[in-house]
Amino acid sequence: xxxxxxxxxxxxxxxxxxxxxxxxxxxxxxxxxxxxxxxxxxxxxxxxxxxxxxxxxxxxxxxxxxxxxxxxxxxxxxxxxxxxxxxxxxxxxxxxxxxxxxxxxxxxxxxxxxxxxxxxxxxxxxxxxxxxxxxxxxxxxxxxxxxxxxxxxxxxxxxxxxxxxxxxxxxxxxxxxxxxxxxxxxxxxxxxxxxxxxxxxxxxxxxxxxxxxxxxxxxxxxxxxxxxxxxxxxxxxxxxxxxxxxxxxxxxxxxxxxxxxxxxxxxxxxxxxxxxxxxxxxxxxxxxxxxxxxxxxxxxxxxxxxxxx
Ligand code: PBG
Numbered sequence: 384x385x386x387x388x389x390x391x392x393x394x395x396x397x398x399x400x401x402x403x404x405x406x407x408x409x410x411x412x413x414x415x416x417x418x419x420x421x422x423x424x425x426x427x428x429x430x431x432x433x434x435x436x437x438x439x440x441x442x443x444x445x446x447x448x449x450x451x452x453x454x455x456x457x458x459x460x461x462x463x464x465x466x467x468x469x470x471x472x473x474x475x476x477x478x479x480x481x482x483x484x485x486x487x488x489x490x491x492x493x494x495x496x497x498x499x500x501x502x503x504x505x506x507x508x509x510x511x512x513x514x515x516x517x518x519x520x521x522x523x524x525x526x527x528x529x530x531x532x533x534x535x536x537x538x539x540x541x542x543x544x545x546x547x548x549x550x551x552x553x554x555x556x557x558x559x560x561x562x563x564x565x566x567x568x569x570x571x572x573x574x575x576x577x578x579x580x581x582x583x584x585x586x587x588x589x590x591x592x593x594x595x596x597x598x599x600x601x602x603x604x605x606x607x608x609x610x611x612x613x614x615x616x617x618x619x620x621x622x623x624x625x626x627x628x629x630x631x632x633x634x635x636x637x638x639x640x641x642x643x644x645x646x647x648x649x650x651x652x653x654x655x656x657x658x659x660x661x662x663x664x665x666x667x668x669x670x671x672x673x674x675x676x677x678x679x680x681x682x683x684x685x686x687x688x689x690x691x692x
Pocket of ligand 1: 486488489490491498534535569570571572573574586641642643644
C-alpha cells in the first residue's frame with residue numbers, strides 16, 4: 384500500500400555525481416573530510432565515470448585542481464587546463480551516454496581563492512570577472528562539456544556566458560545556474576577537496592545570506608531572465624523551503640546541491656555508529672525530491688545508484 388500511494392520516489396535518474404580531478408598526481412588522493420571521495424587523476428576519473436555510466440547515473444559535474452594558480456586563474460580557460468583535458472577524455476569515454484557538466488568558476492584556479500578577480504584593494508571585481516567566466520565557459524564547451532554550470536554568484540554571469548556561448552557556436556549548450564547559492568558553513572570539506580579556501584576574507588559579498596528566502600526568488604528571476612535553462616539551490620537540506628518556494632514560482636528544472644558538509648555529517652555520524660548512514664542518506668535525498676527538486680548533485684550518487692539498482 385505504501386508503494387501504491389507514495390508521492391515521491393528517489394531514482395538513479397535523479398543523481399549527478401560531483402567529481403574532482405587534480406593535475407600532477409600519479410594516483411588518486413582520498414579527501415580526509417569526505418570519506419569515499421578522492422581527488423582523481425585523469426585516468427582514475429575516466430574509470431569512475433565509466434562505473435557511474437554503467438550504473439545508469441545520468442550525469443557528472445567536474446571540478447578541477449590545477450598545478451599552478453595565479454591572480455586571474457589562467458589555467459581555467461587554457462586549452463591544456465586540467466578541466467579541459469578531463470572533459471575531452473570523458474567525452475571520448477562515454478560519448479553521448481552521459482551528461483557531462485562543468486562547474487564554471489575561478490576559485491580553484493586563483494591563488495587568492497576567490498571566485499572572481501580582484502581590484503587593487505582586494506575586493507572581487509564583478510564585471511571584470513564576467514569576461515573570465517565567458518572565456519572559461521567557451522573553453523569548457525569546446526572541450527566537450529554538455530552543460531555549463533556557473534557557481535560564482537557574480538551579477539550578470541548567466542547573460543555573459545549565454546552571449547559568449549552563442550557567439551562561439553554553442554547556442555545549444557544549456558546553462559545550469561547556481562542561482563540561490565548561500566554563504567554556507569557547509570562547504571568546508573569541498574574546499575579541502577578542491578583546494579580553494581579563500582586566502583583572506585569570505586564569500587559573503589557574493590553568496591547569499593542564510594537569513595533570506597525572498598532574495599532567492601529575486602536571484603532566480605534574474606538568472607532565468609538572463610537565459611538560465613536550469614537553476615540550482617545550494618546547500619539542500621537547510622534550504623528545502625527555498626526549493627519549495629521556487630518550485631511554485633518557476634517552471635524551469637530545479638537542481639539541489641547536497642553539499643560536502645551535508646555528506647561529511649552523514650559519514651561522520653555513521654562511522655561513530657550514531658546513525659544508520661544509508662537510511663539517513665536515502666531519507667535526505669527523498670526529502671529534497673519532496674521539496675520540489677528535479678535532480679540532485681550529491682557525493683552519494685555512486686553508493687545510492689548501487690543500492691537502487
Ligand atoms: C565554488 C564552489 C563551491 C562549491 C561548489 N562550487 C565552494 C564555495 O563556494 O566555497 C561547494 C560544494 C560543496 O560544498 O560540496 N566554485
